[in-house]
Amino acid sequence: LAQESAVTDVEPVETLASQKREARLRKFKELHLKRNEAHRLNHQEVAEEDKKLKLPSNWEAKKARLQWELEENEKKKECAARGEDYDRVKLLEVTASDAERWQRKKKKKNPDTGFAGYAEAQLRQYQRLTKQIKPNMEAYDKQREESGEDFYPTSNTLIHGTHVPTKEGIDRMVEDVEKQIEKRSKYSRRRAYNDDADIDYINERNAKFNQKAERFYGKYTAEIKQNLERGTAV
16 A cells, blocks of 8 residues: 555656646747747848848938829829819819928029029039939839849940840930920020111110010100101101
């Protein structure tokens, strides 16, 4: 009986020790899984951070701009489907304070200083034309994948004759050049000097003033001028 009692006392002790060991193993397994998960998340964050560092400095602004353009295109499609004028609908959503703020920002960002020289005029035209360019990011990414290392050429890369412009790009360039030609054709040219015209001015500024006065009041003063020329004015 004493021997059976001793065996009975040993079994609960071994069972308790076994349960503690299993609990420790489960705890160890959970900690191991958590460590692996933390390692995976840490590696993922490091990869994302490295990816962001390799992007251009203005990538976030470009991304926001592209997202805004996509939303604008969707709104245009919705307005076209309803038969509404998109520009009119957009203006109805703009508050007076927003319009005033945008106008101040526009003047501050690109003030019109007038003509100061051909170099500055050419620079302003270049900036105006480059702002109109809308890059196709899908075609850009596709070309980068197809070109591989040649997409970022070095001093040892031969790129002559490898680039072929797309038909859409050529059409866009032709359209832009035609617009510039049409705009230049509307410029006011300096009129040639007329030797037969009467000299009734003392300088160029006075000549322009006299031309304006003649244009607006010439029909009322024609008789007075004729009398003055004949010497019969009262």
